Amino acid sequence: MTTLSEAARTTPSAQTIEPQAPHRPTPRLRPQADGMAVASFILGLLGTLVLNIVLGPCALILGGLSLARGTTRRGRALLGITLGIADLLLLALLTTTDGTVSWHIAG
Numbered sequence: 001m002t003t004l005s006e007a008a009r010t011t012p013s014a015q016t017i018e019p020q021a022p023h024r025p026t027p028r029l030r031p032q033a034d035g036m037a038v039a040s041f042i043l044g045l046l047g048t049l050v051l052n053i054v055l056g057p058c059a060l061i062l063g064g065l066s067l068a069r070g071t072t073r074r075g076r077a078l079l080g081i082t083l084g085i086a087d088l089l090l091l092a093l094l095t096t097t098d099g100t101v102s103w104h105i106a107g
Contacts, residue, residue, distance in 0.1 A: 033069035036062045037077035044083025048090060053101055056087030 040063035047055030063081035071077055094100055 030070060030072065033066045033071035034073050036066035036069070037071045037073040037080065040066060040080025041076045041083065042080075044080045044087060047087035048083065052087040052091045056084045056091065059084030059087065 040059045043055045043062065044059035047059060059080045063077045063084060066077040066080075067074065091101060
């Protein structure tokens with residue numbers, strides 16, 4: 001049977017236990033994530049004008065991937081996701097009102 005003093009000597013103290021650092025992306029992935037955030041924003045912006053059926057989902061995917069990889073351009077990634085959603089909503093609006101999937105100026 002061990003005594004309290006022996007148990008105190010055998011268990012590690014709170015000072016010797018090092019806290020584990022949270023998982024962070026490797027430095028190589030961060031510039032790629034920043035580029036994906038910018039690409040998400042640009043594709044979402046272009047998708048409001050042309051090819052929203054293709055560019056909207058691309059903006060959503062790239063924005064999500066850049067956030068998952070820990071981008072420093074978080075606002076741009078979120079804006080890309082928002083524009084991607086707006087592209088898909090615009091597509092749904094155009095499809096229901098005109099029966100088309102693209103913009104047209106003359107009625």
